[in-house]
Amino acid sequence: MNYHVNQQGFYGEFGGAFIPEMLYPNVEELRQQYLDIIKTESFQEDYLKLLKDYVGRPTPLYFAKNLSKQYKTKIYLKREDLCHTGAHKINNTIGQILLAKRLGKNRIIAETGAGQHGVATATVCALMGLQCIVYMGEIDIQRQAPNVARMKMLGAEVRPATSGSKTLKDATNEAIRDWINNPIDTFYIIGSVVGPHPYPDMVARFQSIISEEIKKQLVEKEGTENPDYVIACVGGGSNAAGAFYHFLEDPNVNLIAVEAAGKGIDSGESAATSVLGKTGIIHGSKTLLMQTEDGQITEPYSISAGLDYPGVGPLHAHLFQSGRAVFMSATDDEAMLAGLNLCKQEGIIPAIESSHALAVLNQKQFKSDDIVVINLSGRGDKDLNTYINYFNL
CATH class of the missing domain: 3.40.50.1100 (Rossmann fold)
Structure with a gap:
């Protein structure tokens, strides 16, 4: 049995890209280009150098x-x-920020629960000089205060998600809404092996x-x-x-x-x-x-x-x-x-x-x-x- 993603973005019966029409161009652009970009010699050289010297x-x-x-x-x-x-979150954000730069995106959004992915995203945005907006559930903001402070020190704007359970799921909802509203200049760095294809495969590869x-x-x-x-x-x-x-x-x-x-x-x-x-x-x-x-x-x-x-x-x-x-x-x-x-x-x-x-x-x-x-x-x-x-x- 194969445990890696297939061409349609599925692992067995799971996966795919079930997305609103407004997001289709963003996700499709990524799907068509991510493998070609991350397999290039220059990408691998930049990625591995940062993992060694920075991470x-x-x-x-x-x-x-x-x-x-x-x-x-x-x-x-x-x-x-x-x-x-x-x-471990930094392994993925380094990979995705290099991808975002090669796709010409200059505004980065992310979701975070415990704050570790938010910190890792804010870190690489500071490193690359890109705007960073992190969505975080209101409850998580309270219980993970040190990470919120770190994100702000790194120059990120932390936006609270105040709907639903006010945790990770709701932060993700807010980030997706933002992406729909800002499709041209924005790259969404997803922090886990979730979301529409190609994200689960891309994050797994970086990790x-x-x-x-x-x-x-x-x-x-x-x-x-x-x-x-x-x-x-x-x-x-x-x-x-x-x-x-x-x-x-x-x-x-x-x-x-x-x-x-x-x-x-x-x-x-x-x-x-x-x-x-x-x-x-x-x-x-x-x-x-x-x-x-x-x-x-x-x-x-x-x-x-x-x-x-x-x-x-x-x-x-x-x-x-x-x-x-x-x-x-x-x-x-x-x-x-x-x-x-x-x-x-x-x-x-x-x-x-x-x-x-x-x-x-x-x-x-x-x-x-x-x-x-x-x-x-x-x-x-x-x-x-x-x-x-x-x-x-």
């Missing part, structure tokens, strides 16, 4: 000695938390540097390219798409995607789309989506601002439906405790998103000689207030 890649693949001892298996952490801006490095680094450390397991958290799913990308066609590598169960899968306050979702269309893409009987989107919930998206990207919907990836979930409590455990065991404070991936270690038994790679998608600086309140620190 700080390759990020380490760190053997977590204490964690490995605790769980009696071999655990490696892919340290995306050490990227410039504190998360695939993660799995490309994992393969090289494992040869050096273990004498093999392939781990037994790759584990990553999934909201929209860009860090997981990047960590899985070069292993998709190899059935010997087990892929585990971890969603946010919130206060429990059946609590009514959850974001575990694979369990709770059914096929629907959101933000221009056919995918698995949490919705009511009559197709209204159900509000997701997670203690982590980056995982409360009501759907998953179409690649992940396909990986789930085909059985290629195992989807698990972690509650707020399980994630917070797993995050604190990493702090105490390894001296690394993870983003709460990444803590969901770590929670799998308490849910699944691994063999002593298994090589388990966990993608540590971001660092916990932005979440300190949530940690403080949760643990009464």
Whole structure:
């Protein structure tokens, strides 16, 4: 089975570009040109140079000695938390800003939930001298204040989304409205493997540097390219798409995607789309989506601002439906405790998103000689207030 996107922009039955007529020229321009542009020598040269000298890649693949001892298996952490801006998001925004410049766009818009993608977009706009407008849910603005301040310091305008749940979904709606109204000069940098084709494929390609490095680094450390397991958290799913990308066609590598169960899968306050979702269309893409009987989107919930998206990207919907990836979930409590455990065991404070991936270690038994790679998608600086309140620190 093929796990990469087909010519029509579908992964199995999921994907496509279900968009208003007004957006058709923008999306079509991108679809026709993105592969030709990113495959050119000059693009690759610019992209890889910035990843090395500006982002700080390759990020380490760190053997977590204490964690490995605790769980009696071999655990490696892919340290995306050490990227410039504190998360994997910068891998994608560097790629998309180079694409925007080559398409002659001078106004950049983005959506953000936890603020990491907003910060990464504001960062590359400052670097390239382009106007930046970031849409962010009003609730997320309150709970991610440090990231809002960072975006403003980097010269971005942060516009609150005040409709619906006032979180990521609504910020995305606002960004799409803006794009419809400003089709000529505006480029929309989407932060995850969601949205209309070609975005899910494009974002996955820019994030695939993660799995490309994992393969090289494992040869050096273990004498093999392939781990037994790759584990990553999934909201929209860009860090997981990047960590899985070069292993998709190899059935010997087990892929585990971890969603946010919130206060429990059946609590009514959850974001575990694979369990709770059914096929629907959101933000221009056919995918698995949490919705009511009559197709209204159900509000997701997670203690982590980056995982409360009501759907998953179409690649992940396909990986789930085909059985290629195992989807698990972690509650707020399980994630917070797993995050604190990493702090105490390894001296690394993870983003709460990444803590969901770590929670799998308490849910699944691994063999002593298994090589388990966990993608540590971001660092916990932005979440300190949530940690403080949760643990009464």
